Amino acid sequence: MTPVSLTVNGTGTTASVEPRTALADFVREGLNLTGTHLGCEHGVCGACTVLVDGVPARSCITPTVACDGAEVTTIEGLDNDEIATELRAAFTREHALQCGYCTPGMLISARDLVVRLDRACEQSIRVGMSGNLCRCTGYVGIVRAIHTVIADRRARGIPAQPGAGRTALGPAGAHLSAAPAGAGEVRITKAVAATPSGPPHRAADPAGDEADFSPAAHFVQTFTVAFAPDEVFAVLGDVAAVAACLPGAALTAPPTPERIEGEMRVKIGPIAAAFRGTARISRDPATRSGRIVGGGLDARGRSSARGAIEYRVLPGPDPDSSRVEIEVGYTLSGVLAQFGRPGLVRDLAARLTADFAANLERKLSGSAPIPAATELSATRLLLQLIRARFRALFGGGGDA
Known part of the structure; x- marks a missing residue:
């Protein structure tokens, strides 16, 4: 058992919990705050969303011990909150709830948007709420309710709070805002709160504080050329x-041997992101190894990604062939974090690595141009992976 001390809905709480106890189970079973609902228990549906240090978080996959010293707000803690009161009235008026199971998480995520968005924008609302699933309403009423609250508050002269008071990007409850400078945080500037009509956001230097980066997950891939x-x-x-x-x-800028600035476009179903950022490069010719460490932000979807790639080029199984070993560590936050489960990422990485290896061989041979790819479609990669497994199971043979 691990002792924890946290503030829940303004009340200090001390308890001893098992390290594996999820925050959702702690508030529901330990504190009888059953307004926090459990749906998928995989961090996908958003029904369990609470605020941790003011940041929406999936309580079903957030360990309670990770919130030691944090301030947690559940839906019960928003009973007298001005924004939540306006949202509840708008949800009722716009018929934005039916069975109501997803509504606590919807209200908490919606409140975050009301605080952050400069203006009522349907696209930004849909992107911001894409991590909260509803099987009843069709989302139209939900979007309309949030839209009306934002528009009404801005018309009354209540301004948006850039970043909703956040001072750093990072996992909810990680207390990065209190960390000493250079301790791995990615600082937020006012540009993070820009609406799609504003200038594109560029991270000041997401790679600048990555020396001690500790990834949330990692995988290893190899290929031969x-x-x-x-x-x-x-x-x-x-x-x-x-x-x-x-x-x-x-x-996005001329590279140097030690530093690159670029963009990675990703599309997963209806969610598209363009991560812009920087990375630092180090290489050791003696061991034919290298390391790339960096990070990027998606200005529209408010997602962030940080990662470290280490690679080694070894002699291959045949003469004049090479085996490339790649180890990737990564941390995702924001809308796309719901798709960052290690199993899914490993499957996507396997297909992406195969595409990269094929393109690398084309480059080395100079026999054919590398096909242009304006964005990485995770949906397409998954379909290719499913077809490949289907053929392997039923004797179709060949690669997808």
Whole structure:
């Protein structure tokens, strides 16, 4: 058992919990705050959303011990909250609830949007609420209710709060705002709260504080190409060539041997993101190894990604061939975090690695141009993966 001390709905609470106890179970069973609902218990549906230090968080996948010292607000804690009161009235007026099971999480996520968005924008509302699922309403009433509250508050002269008071990006409850400078946080500037009509957001330097980056998850991939290790290692040092081989990647500024600035476009179903950021590069020719550490922000969807890639080029199984080992560590936050479960990411990474290896061989051989890819479609990669597994199971043979 681990002792924890946190503030829940303004009341200090001390308890001893098992390290695996989810925050949702703690508030429901330990504090009898059953307004926090459990749906998928995988961090996808959003029914369990609460505020941790003012930031919406999936309580079903947030360990209680990670919230030691944090302020937690459940739906019960918003009984007398001005914004929540206006949202409840708008939800009723716009018929934005039916069975009501998803409504507590919807209200908490909606409150965050009302605080942050400069103006009522349907697209921004739909993106911001895309992590909260409802099987009853069709979302039209929900979007309309949030839209009316934002529009009404701005018309009354109540301004948006850039970042809703956040001082740093990071996992809810990680207390990054209180961390010493340079401790791995990604600082937020006012530009994070810009609406889609404003100028594109650019992170000041997401790679600048990555020296001690500790990823939330990681995976390892390997592939083989029919070229000598020295040739492969040389191409991997050509940043422009690597970006051309990676679906969805593009450089946004001339690279240097130690630093790159670029963009990665990702599309998962209806959710699209363009992560813009920087990364630092280090290479060791003696061991044919390298490391790339960086991060990026998606200005429209408010998602962030941080990652570290380490690679080694080793002799392959055949003469003049190479085996490339890649280890990736990553942390996702924001809308796309719901798709960041390790199993799903590993499956997508396997297909992405295969595409990258094929493009790399084209580059090395110079026999065919690398096909252009304006964005990385996770849906397309998943369909390819499913077809490949289907063929393997039923004897179709071949790659997808």
